[in-house]
Amino acid sequence: MSHEPMHRIIRLKRYEQPREGYFDDFLMEFHKRQRAELLRPSIGELLMDRIHAILSEIRVPAMAYAGAAAVAVVASVVILHQPGTTGQPRAYAASYSQPPVTVPSMQPVSLRVEPPTSDRFDSLFPPSYLLRPRAANHESPLSF
């Protein structure tokens, strides 16, 4: 597909030109803008100005500090001289009217294992260290 005809038609747009003398004026305008840029504060300067403006708006007057200190002194005096305070510390210790609990003397405990004496118990649980299969018995073996 040849695009040559389209190329020739589109090329006609090159005749669209700005008015005569435009490019001379363009250079003068460029100089003007450059001078304006030099006079224009930078972003950093604008930011600092803005921060200063905000701080000046929220600045606390010098007398406010003295006022706050006076309020604090008055409040502390009022709290210390509240009625009902005798200056003595309150006793919060618990008192026990009951006699103290005494622990009876401990009996020594023997760790020796006494062998069972019941024959029935022996028949139920013969001494063995092997697990043996046994028929299921739902009756409690400890109900004598």
Add this chain to the structure above:
Amino acid sequence: MTPETENQPNNDMELVARTQGGDPTAFDELVVKYSPRLYGLVYHMTSNHEDTNDLLQDIFSKAYRSIANFRGNSSFYTWMHSIAVNMTINFLKKRNRRQHPSLNDPDSRIENDPDFIAATSNGDPTKEVGIHELQKKLNTAMMKLSHDHRMAVTMFDIQGIPHAEIAKILKVSEGTVRSRLFYAHRQLQNSLHEFKKN
């Protein structure tokens, strides 16, 4: 490189060096030299003279601020065009749908251009199309193209920049440039079907 696009590159480098050395008149010479061709690039992308003027001022301001960092890895011509392309594309993305064409009147020399005569008469004097009608149709067709395709058409078809140079400016391969031109031309043919038989 063609004489049209890369004339006197050494002279450019000398002017750049002088600008970097603190001589503002050297940059003025670069502005005088590059403003007409960059104007064409921006104008055919925006279709608005006022936008082009503002954007071109911003482009040269940006170039002036950045010229200290120009190391000469590419030609000044390529570097300058790359700035213009990036800023124009960014501008168009922000402008989005807001389009108010403000077109320059075509130079009177267009009437003697054989391509214009062929395109407007179409071999049939009764179907003659006026200059402004043709301009309007061309503009409408161009504005239907995507930014990338329009940029390729602007640089190649209107400004006559070779494929290799366009590839360097856009930082794409030559194949990509040719592909964009192919699809753009096909789309333009559909939009301007009454002219395609010429």
